[in-house]
Amino acid sequence: MKKIRFIDLFSGIGGMRLAFEAATRSLNLETECVLSSEINRDAQLVYQYMVGG
Template identity: 50%
Template sequence: MTNEKLRFIDLFAGIGGFRLAFESVGYDCVYSCEIDDNCRKVYFNNFQEIPEQDIRKIAIHDLPDFEVLTAGFPCQPFSISGKRARFRDTRGTLFFPICEIVELKQDTSNQSIFSIFLTSSRE
């Protein structure tokens, strides 16, 4: 792996579980987003940063560059423990901004980054 830290964004960040895991192996969080006010307070206590609030209001082109996207998006619309309303549940439609971010921000100049991520995640 290169000496350069991989950058990630933390969407639907909750209290920061993905961030804690990724930072523990040397990745750098460059952006976070979480709508729940209680989670945002805990996230601030954990990382001294307040996440942006609503993924639907993100100016995607203003996001910092990143190599990895984490997203703990709501699973209730798709889960058998939920009502399985899928995209009829507004929480289910929150998956689409993730797709849009990936489509607009993916870095095509470095196609090997995915294999680097897989290799480092096995260590």
């Protein structure tokens, strides 16, 4: 299985990451987020809750 490694810049609360991972799963591709970056502390907390980071 192919694996796509990506970084999540300006990640907000993780909506784009979750959508990207769902889309790649439907194509039978494995993903690995190697870096997430968000400056807003509240968004960081929600991101951790949403994606388990």
